[in-house]
Amino acid sequence: MKKKQFKTESKKLLDMMINSIYTNREIFLRELISNASDAIDKRYFRSLTEPESGLNRDEYEIFIKTDKDAGTLTVSDNGCGMTAEELENNLGTIAKSGSLDFKNENSSDNVDIIGQFGVGFYSAFMVADRVTVTSKVYGADTAYRWESEGVDGYTLEPCEKDTVGTEIVLHIKPDTEEEDYCEFLEQYTVQRLVKKYSDFIHHPIRMDFETEKPVEGEEGKTEKVIERRTLNSMTPVWKKQPAEVTEEEYKSFYSQKYYDYEAPLKVIHYRQEGAVEYTAMLFIPSHAPIDYYSKNYEKGLTLYSSGVMIMERCADALPDYFSFVKGVIDSSDISLNISRETLQQDHQLKTIAKAVEKKIKSELLKLMEADREKYETFYKAFGSQLKFGVYSDYGMHKDQLKDLVMFITSNEMKYSTLKEYIDRMPSEQKAIYYACGDTPEKAMRLPQAAAVKAKGYELLLLTEDVDEFTLQTLMSYDDKKFVNVATDELDLTTEEESKKLKEENESEKELLDFIKESAGGLNSVKFSASLGDHPAALSSEGGMSIEMAKVLSKMPEADGSLAASLVLEINSGHPVTAKIKELFASDKDKCAKYCKLLGAQARLLSGLEIDDPEEFTRLVSELMV
Numbered sequence: 001m002k003k004k005q006f007k008t009e010s011k012k013l014l015d016m017m018i019n020s021i022y023t024n025r026e027i028f029l030r031e032l033i034s035n036a037s038d039a040i041d042k043r044y045f046r047s048l049t050e051p052e053s054g055l056n057r058d059e060y061e062i063f064i065k066t067d068k069d070a071g072t073l074t075v076s077d078n079g080c081g082m083t084a085e086e087l088e089n090n091l092g093t094i095a096k097s098g099s100l101d102f103k104n105e106n107s108s109d110n111v112d113i114i115g116q117f118g119v120g121f122y123s124a125f126m127v128a129d130r131v132t133v134t135s136k137v138y139g140a141d142t143a144y145r146w147e148s149e150g151v152d153g154y155t156l157e158p159c160e161k162d163t164v165g166t167e168i169v170l171h172i173k174p175d176t177e178e179e180d181y182c183e184f185l186e187q188y189t190v191q192r193l194v195k196k197y198s199d200f201i202h203h204p205i206r207m208d209f210e211t212e213k214p215v216e217g218e219e220g221k222t223e224k225v226i227e228r229r230t231l232n233s234m235t236p237v238w239k240k241q242p243a244e245v246t247e248e249e250y251k252s253f254y255s256q257k258y259y260d261y262e263a264p265l266k267v268i269h270y271r272q273e274g275a276v277e278y279t280a281m282l283f284i285p286s287h288a289p290i291d292y293y294s295k296n297y298e299k300g301l302t303l304y305s306s307g308v309m310i311m312e313r314c315a316d317a318l319p320d321y322f323s324f325v326k327g328v329i330d331s332s333d334i335s336l337n338i339s340r341e342t343l344q345q346d347h348q349l350k351t352i353a354k355a356v357e358k359k360i361k362s363e364l365l366k367l368m369e370a371d372r373e374k375y376e377t378f379y380k381a382f383g384s385q386l387k388f389g390v391y392s393d394y395g396m397h398k399d400q401l402k403d404l405v406m407f408i409t410s411n412e413m414k415y416s417t418l419k420e421y422i423d424r425m426p427s428e429q430k431a432i433y434y435a436c437g438d439t440p441e442k443a444m445r446l447p448q449a450a451a452v453k454a455k456g457y458e459l460l461l462l463t464e465d466v467d468e469f470t471l472q473t474l475m476s477y478d479d480k481k482f483v484n485v486a487t488d489e490l491d492l493t494t495e496e497e498s499k500k501l502k503e504e505n506e507s508e509k510e511l512l513d514f515i516k517e518s519a520g521g522l523n524s525v526k527f528s529a530s531l532g533d534h535p536a537a538l539s540s541e542g543g544m545s546i547e548m549a550k551v552l553s554k555m556p557e558a559d560g561s562l563a564a565s566l567v568l569e570i571n572s573g574h575p576v577t578a579k580i581k582e583l584f585a586s587d588k589d590k591c592a593k594y595c596k597l598l599g600a601q602a603r604l605l606s607g608l609e610i611d612d613p614e615e616f617t618r619l620v621s622e623l624m625v
Contacts, residue, residue, distance in 0.1 A: 003152065003153045003154065003155055004153055004154055004155065004156065005153045025123075025126040025127055026184075026193055026197075027123060027197065028123040028124050028126055028127055028170075029075070029184075029190070029193045029194070029197070029198075030193070030197035030198055030308060030309070031120030031121065031123045031124075032075045032120075032121070032124060032168055033062055033075065033194070033197075033198045033201060033205060033308075034120065034198070034201070034308050035120060035121060036062045036075060036076075036077035036079060036166070036203075037062065037077075037201050037202070037203055037308075038079070039077050039079025039080050039081070039165070039166060040060045040062070040077055040078070040079040040080075040203050041079075042079060042080040043055075043060075043078075043079045043080040043081075043138070043164075044057060044060065046080065055078065059078070060077075060078060060079070060203050060204075061077070061078065061203060061204045061205075061206050062075065062076070062077050062201070062203055062204070062205045062206070063075075063076045063077070063205075063206050063207070064076075064190055064194075064205065064206070064207045064231075065207070065208065066184075066185045066186070066187055066190060067185070068182075068185050071171060071172050071174075071182075071185065072169050072170060072171055072172065072185075073128075073169075073170045073172055073184055073185060073190075074167060074168065074169045074170070075167075075168045075170075076165060076166065076167040076168070077165045077166055078163060078164060078165040079165050079166060080137065080138070080164075080165075081135045081136045081137035081138065081140075081143075081164050081165050081166055082133075082135040082137065082144070082166060083137055083140070083144070084144045084156060084158070086135075087133065087135060087144055087146045087156055088156060090121075091121065091133060091146050091148075091154070124168070124170055125150050127170065127172055127173060127181055127184055128170035128171050128172055128173060129149060129150070129171055129172075129173045130147065130148070130149045130170075130171040131147070131148055131149075131168065131169070131170055131171070132145060132146070132147045132168070132169040132171070133145070133146040133147070133166060133167070133168050133169075134146075134159060134161050134166070134167045134169075135161070135165070135166040135167070136161040136163070136164055136165065137164065138164045142158045142159075143158070143159050143160060143161030144156060144157065144158055144159060145157055145158075145159040170184075172184055172185055187207065187209065190207065190231075191207070191231055194231040194232055195231065195232070196309065196312075197308065197309045198232055198308060198309070199232045199233050199234075199309075200232065200233065200234065200235070200236040200239075200304065200307035200308070200309075201232055201234065201307055201308065202234055202235075202307060203234070204230045204232065204234065205230065205231045205232045206228055206229065206230050206231065207228070207229060207231055208226050208227070208228050208229075209226070209227050209228075209229055210224055210225075210226055210227075211224070211225060211226075211227050212224055212225075213225050236304075236307055236328075236330065237249055237250070237253050237281065238269065238279050238280070238281035238328055238330060239279065239307075239330070242269040242270065245269065250264070250267045250269075250283075251263045251264070253281075254267075254283050254326075257302075257326075258283070258285075258326050260285060260289075262285070262286045262287060263286065264283040264284060264285055264286060264326075265284045265285060265286040265374060265377060265378050266283070266284040266363065266367055266374070266378075267281070267282070267283055267284075268280065268281070268282040268283075268284070268327075268359060268360065268363050269281045269282070270359070272352075272355060275351065276331065276333045276348050276351045276352055276355075277331060277332070277333055278329055278330060278331035278333065278352050278355075279329070279330045279331070280301075280327065280328070280329050280330075280356055280359070281327050281328050282301070282325050282326070282327035282356070282359075282360065283325065283326045283327050284324065284325060284364075284378060285324060285326065285381070286377065286378075286381070287381050288324065288381045288382060292324065293384070297323070298313050298315075299313070299315055299318055299320070299323035299324075300312075300313030300314045300315040300316075300317060300318060301313070301314055301317040301318060301325070301326070301327050301328060301329050301356075302314070302327070302328045302329075303317060303328075303329055303330075303334070303349075304328060304329065304330040304331075305330070305331060305332060305334050306330070306332045307330065310334070314329075314349075316349060316350075316353060317329055317349065317352065317353050317356060318353070318356070318357075319353075319357055319389070319397065320385075320388075320389065320392065321385055321386055321388065321389025321390075321392075321397060321401060322357065322360050322385075322389075323385065324381070324382045324385060325360060329352060329356065331348065331352060333348050334348050334349055334352075357400075361400065361401075361404065364378075364404055365403065365404070368404075368417070376406075376415055379406055379415065383405065383406065384464060384466060386401050386404050386405050387405055387464070387466045387467065387470040388466055389401050390402065390405065390470045390473050390474060391466060391469045391470050391473045395473040395474075398473055398474055402418060402474055402477065403417065403418070403419060404417075405417070405418070405470065407434075407460040407461065407462065407467065408440045408460075408461045408463070409421060409458050409459060409460055409461060410444060410449075410453055410458050410459040410461060411424065411458045413440055413461075416460075418432070418477045418478075419477075419478070421458060421460065422477065422478050422480060424458060425457075425458070425480070426456060426457070429457050430480075430481075431480055431481045431482070431483040432460065432476075432477060432480045432481065432482050432483065433452045433457055433458070433459050433460070433483050433485055433490075434459055434460035434461070434462055434468075434471060434482060434483070434484055434485065435448070435449040435452075435459050435460075435461055435462070435484070435485045435486065436462045436463075436467070436468055436484070436486070436545070436546075436547035437461065437462075437463060437607065438463060438607065439463055440461040440463060442607070443459075443461040443462065443463065444459070444461065445605065446485060446486055446537065446605065446606070447530075447531040447532055447534035447536075447537035447569075447571075447605065448485035448486055448490055448530055448531065448537060448539065448569075449485050450532040450533075450534070451485075451492060451530045451531055451532045452485050452490075452492065452530075454532055455492055459485065462547070465551045465554075468484065468545060468547050468548055468551075469548070469551075472548075484545050484547075485530075486537070486538065486539045486540065486545065486546055486547075486606065487539055487540050487541065487545055488539060488540070488541040488567060490530055490539070491530075492529070492530045493529050493530070497529050501526075501527055501528070501529055501572070504527050504572055505526050505527050508527070508581075511580075511581065511584050512524075512525040512526065512527075512570075513525075514584060514588070514591070514592075514595070515568065515570070515580070515595045515598070515599075516568070518591070518592040518593075518595035518596055518599075519568060519595045519596055519598065519599025519600075520596070520599065520611070521566060521599070521611065522566050522567065522568050522599065523541065523565040523566055523567060524541070524565075524567050524568075525567070525568045525569075525570065526567060526568075526569060526570070527569075527570050527571075527572040527577075528569035528570065528571060528572070529571075529572065529573075530569070531569060531571040531574075532571075533571075533574070534571060534574070534605075535570070535571050535574040535575075535576035535577065535598065535601075536568060536569060536570050536571065536574075536576070536598050536599075536601065536602045537568075537569050537602050537605055537606070538566055538567065538568060538569070538602045538603060538605070538606040538608070539566075539567045539569055540564040540565055540566060540567060541565050541567050542564075542565045544562065544563070544564045544565065545564060546564045546566070546606055546607075546608070548564070549562060549563050549564040550607070550608075568598070568599060568602055570598075576594075576598065579594065580594050580595065580598070593619050593622070596615070596616075596619060597616070597619050597620070597623075600616045
């Protein structure tokens, strides 16, 4: 029989389809099963409107068979079948979709067509060097066989076929040094691919397995029998109404899908209708995976189109700051850009992702209100990710996240949202104060923190590297500016106290310069009224705080150029200050030693290293004798 050429510019285009568009060869089976499912849906739909005896709905099936000896994989269905003209149009024309034509001609809730672009069939050539399609429509006397070896064209001829439907035989390529094609002739490989990609196709996908069973009445003897098994579960949990799904069903799905031994902290299961329709079933874990804060962690939701898995981890479905969320999205509205693998620019997906983001936020806020203990459990696991979300992308998402972040505060050392902090503020308080430390307790030991607390003001106690960067990105909350107590922005003095300090700093300039030179490593020295009963403390001036400089110095690329401008604040009313003033007038050598000790003490309180520990211990020893 004369070989026909494909309709289109063909050889080059088909070669591109086979070798370039699809990057994961195992999806060929998903595509063929989806096409078979469509064919069954079409036959069932027609049986409702046309005088066709057809089949009962429970008699429809997709059947898969492997033959290692012949090197073939066969996918057959008892769907609508194709005429010679349909084989010519649908398989002889690249990117021609019979499913799409059918969907355009028949709008009904009774049929759910998956394949719409007409390219999926050609993915078979990734694993097969020859594909044979035999098809027969209901009521026809003749079947037709379409056969092709790829870009060289195809043949089409009448043939015999006993049953209605389509049978696709893939002649699997021989193995090469680079590729193992024969794995697709293994039944366990077929089982795995069906479970992975087509588990929720709503028609049974069946396969025959040879197994041994005991011979009845003859102990110890077995016989080989053929057992037909259904490979797919068919009913997705997320397709049910949330009220119909038990907590145990959610837990079972979650543990099997995500290998988590603990139940999810919260399940978000809903259906969205409107411009884009989709169903989402999302899980918020109760703890972070071991690799969550590593480069190995892969975020993303599993994406389905009408029960067919499109992508196992669709990263574009979630923003990074909600990367802890697991789950599935199923939508028939997702437009498939040539293949089911290329979705990055899909408009519908972007619309869905935006809606999912809003839903996650609203559900987290509800959890915070309804079950604070659960929310705090969640926050201990994933709070850092939310704070990174505020800080990243130049603060683009700060308004989205500012009401979700929490910090330990000096108010009973418990978590508080920024709104709760504001609600507790005294009317005269001008700013939101915060102190940094390795632990909340260490943050409270800062002399300036004690002074703020003494005023009756609450402090946010920042203990993570990202915390201060988060607040610096937010800049303010409810028009209240964030102020680090260990910076020159802290001002707790009255107008009269401020005037007195200014006069004292001016009059004692010679002494302050001497302290600066003796202590070393300081940008300036000044008297302060914000130290409580402490003799001295370090603060910073300019945009770089002491804590931020510490964090940046730990970065791999740190070269020591980023440092805080240190200011030594001295308590003008403390006995140590009086002693230094006395020694400055009578014994400058001894005064210099006191100044070094004062500076070292302030560094220790701020969590900084002492430049010369040996000198420090020697000076302390001198004071002790």
